[in-house]
Amino acid sequence: MSVNQQAHTGPPYGQPQPAYQGYQQPGYGGPPLPGVPQSQYGAYNGPVPGYQQPVPPQGYFPSLGFPSKGSPVSLNSDTSSLAPNFIGSLRGPPTSGAPPPTSGASLAAGHPGYSQFGQGDVQNGIPASAAQVHRPPAPQPFLPGSAPPASQPSAFQQYGVPLASAQQLSTHMAGMTIGSTSTPAPPPAGLGYGPPTSVPPVSGSFTATGSGLYTPYTSSQGPPPTSVSQGPPLAQPPFSGQPVSTQRLPSQVPGFAPPPSSTGIGPSSYPPATGAPRPSPMQGPPLPGQAVAGAPTSQPNHVSSPPPPSSMSGPHPGPPPMGGLHGPPPPTHPPQPGYQMQQNGSFGQARGPQPNYGGVFPGTPNYGSQPGPPPPPKRLDPDSIPSPQLNELPPQQKPRHRIDPDAIPSPIQVIEDDRSNRGSEPFVTGVRGQVPPLVTTNFLVKDQGNASPRYIRCTSYNIPCTSDMAKQSQVPLAAVIKPLATLPPEETLPYLVDHGESGPVRCNRCKAYMCPFMQFIEGGRRFQCCFCSCVTEVPPHYFQHLDHTGKRVDFYDRPELSLGSYEFLATVDYCKNNKFPSPPAFIFMIDVSYNAVKSGLVRLICEELKSLLDYLPREGNMEESAIRVGFVTYNKVLHFYNVKSSLAQPQMMVVSDVADMFVPLLDGFLVNVNESRTVIASLLDQIPEMFADTRETETVFAPVIQAGLEALKAAECAGKLFIFHTSLPIAEAPGKLKNRDDRKLINTDKEKTLFQPQTSFYNNLAKDCVAQGCCVDLFLFPNQYLDVATLGVVTYQTGGSIYKYAYFQLETDQDRFLNDLRRDVQKEVGFDAVMRVRTSTGIRATDFFGAFYMSNTTDVEMAGLDCDKTITVEFKHDDKLSEDNGALLQCALLYTSCAGQRRLRIHNLSLNCCTQLADLYRNCETDTLINYLAKYAYRGVLSSPVKTVRDALVNQCAQILACYRKNCASPSSAGQLILPECMKLLPVYLNCVLKSDVLQPGPEVTTDDRAYIRQLVTSMDVAETNVFFYPRLLPLTKADVDSDSLPAAIRNSEERLSKGDIYLLENGLNIFVWVGVNVQQGLIQNLFGVSSFSQISNTLSMLPILENPFSKKVRSIVDMLQVQRSRYMKLIILKQEDKLEMLFKHFLVEDKSLSGGASYVDFLCHMHKEIRQLLS
């Protein structure tokens, strides 16, 4: 059975296109009536008029010394004549035809308001606070001998080797004449601009898809590292937080202790009935090899066996435990569902003021401020009887035993256990409702009918059958979807399937795409939809006989019948205006105001672009990128450049009427890089010279986006704007902003305004950009407040990315910026994207989080969607589910590839359904839950006081855990804290979210930082939120210089640090290297090239390159971490007891934070109290 029978016969794409009329086909999500113009594309149906040649607008002012409208100016080496102020003298005859400006009034309209805007914020250029640290300086020594073994595989460095079963699949597929299934070679991880790795061409229409893989750069690519110099200016506001003591822990508490095994209900003690994977009627017969391959990974609970003795049994460094057993149960015990806190009166603190909870829990019952069920009436059950010691004394006066930090659930232990239990086997997706390994575990994925967890992760893989059950548990049902995720080289990219001129085979009613869960009936002549049960005729060209089990005999030939993820080639029906799209364009728009020029930024960007333009994304085997490029510079006015290949020199055209933006040239603005190479190079050489003496400090911003948008409209293509911007746009122009930063609003009801845009202008502009497929990436270089919350609106709603480099300095920040820029330009991106998530009867998608725009309730629209962006989707019940049928999700993403090919990427996932709450709690994924909760909270700050948002988070999690305690745990004393095994990290991770800069800013965090972080987190995947909220802390001095592995991570607490060691902490945005005061001189010499601790510079931003094993090892670890993250992390080197150490301590998230955030131990006590309140 050949899959090539339906060769694609569609017309070529890329021809000039007339005016857009919007989508006119039923294609995506429309009714099943071929040929009937009809669309559900709200975003594209707006009245987008065709590009016309309107009368040039007013406002082009030759009198200002600029050339007449449309008149070109030759750029030559005479820089003085090229300065903007002199350009008028070079006025010449128009050469590019009448300027065809479009007016802003012609922008698409009709999008209803959309309330999601995003901003975000990062720790770029963290200003330091000089606050005094009132902590005892000497942490508990980290005993070398008690370190966990350092031999476990590093979490992210490799994806492991392909396993036999994965190879078998490839072999099998190849044997079925599907063409090559070879995976692309891994991109060289080495130096230089590696060209995008192309996927080997495959015969026929069945090919692996994906544009070039990103090839990581090393820092050697950029301009050579320069000597270290002054770091970013360090704001040093007086510290206003409370004095902190490391000894704030309760002192009378004997500690948390694992329960006796007889009281615990371990995962292994549950009957396997509902949780165990089993063939679903929807899934059809098991795949060959599935039973065998699936068996080892079929445990529904991802922590399913006792930890190996070597990883846990040793005494943990840190304070000696008092009265508690060490954390997880010893190997001889069966696994236990959670930890029980032994009660002796320490957990019943009154809600009155108490130092431990400082600003976090100001004393009112959290659920009181929250819509939700009132606390249930008191019942007479053992759990409701308060301990007699409670409330007898104010907590401050109660002598208490200290809780042993080693006895409370450890993120490090959970991560290590999952690695050792699940890291060695591939994750085979053939079984419904399987919980994947944690994001911190290296594992290979074998697609056997469900989408890889790299594409979709769920908060739970076993959904309550009824809405009542779901509400009772309060566990949110959500999927974090990364439709264009990058796969490790060992895994196969989604195959591209061509169903011919009639397009992909779909259900007649709900329009779901053909997938492995459709049931063929009547000898193969019809199929019944797995989502809506509607029966659809199989098109004649798609007919195939069934075998004796009812399965089509071409089952294995067709990815859409046997795999969880694949792509369809879209027909013209899926294209705007019934035309195949043109290849997209990239437009580089550079701020050339005084600050940008003075800092060297303009020159740096121009130098970089000269080489970077050769590495634009390209499709598979194409020799060169189809993407065209254009260039604009701006300050208060905009300068367009004609870089047509026939010109000897580039020409500049100035538009000074920014009130009604138009593009003064069509021909020659967007060009092919190869054809216009010399003209572009000349332009990039001249731009820094032209503006070298500028005194212009004011900038515009919205007109820059409008200019890019108009240029794409004129060229009738989608594309991306790369805007490099430095300041608050205060120049007179549309979208002009004022400085409205006001830290006094923090912790008031008006705090939310800091996250909201100050004008709706940018929301409307974003809507127009989405309609055109104009994605905006923003690189910000602020020296002061520039209102990220407002500037980021268009970026956020178009699916773009924001990067921020506060106090940009060439010496210290250029590597980071250039690496980010290179990756951003090269990474895989789809344009003009629309995503819809279909579900089987019983649940439906009700809410969405991410960087996108929605004009209706179902379609997520993104002008651009790159390989790093995730969309989080929440589901709600609208009917009952059945355990037999389970629940199905199908995510369909329609997009235009970087070569202009219209495609549909499909991801399918089948989940189990349960009638017992215990099954829900055994199949949850806490990392994904935290991802969802963080996004939910970060959206909440737009409309609610931050305190309300924090209280709601605490309340929801308390309800989740109380429901477990009440319904799933065996009866035990109310004084015991019992956590579900899969959620035992929920309290520690939740506390990290509550303490994050958005929800509880420290004095050093700026308003722009918070807006920036907020926007970043909203698009993060699960691995990114995991390390962002609970950073990875590695003892570098424990690293094995002879191995490739990373040293074993330790918990994020100052108590775990030894004065004699050097540590690395990373959170996806920053890397800190912390040096203890007692580190051996030899190590200091080897790593920093100086002879003593005191000689280590306070302003180091990179590690010197020294030829010794320790230096090489540390630098290789840093490089390895940089490659794993989607952004280049800022490296900050800190010395113990130095004032900058504050920055580092901010990320020791198990400790009490200077901004008032609770320590892990305190928060766990608080959660326990909340749970008991709910249960009583």
Ligand SMILES: [Zn+2]
């Ligand atoms: Zn259907």
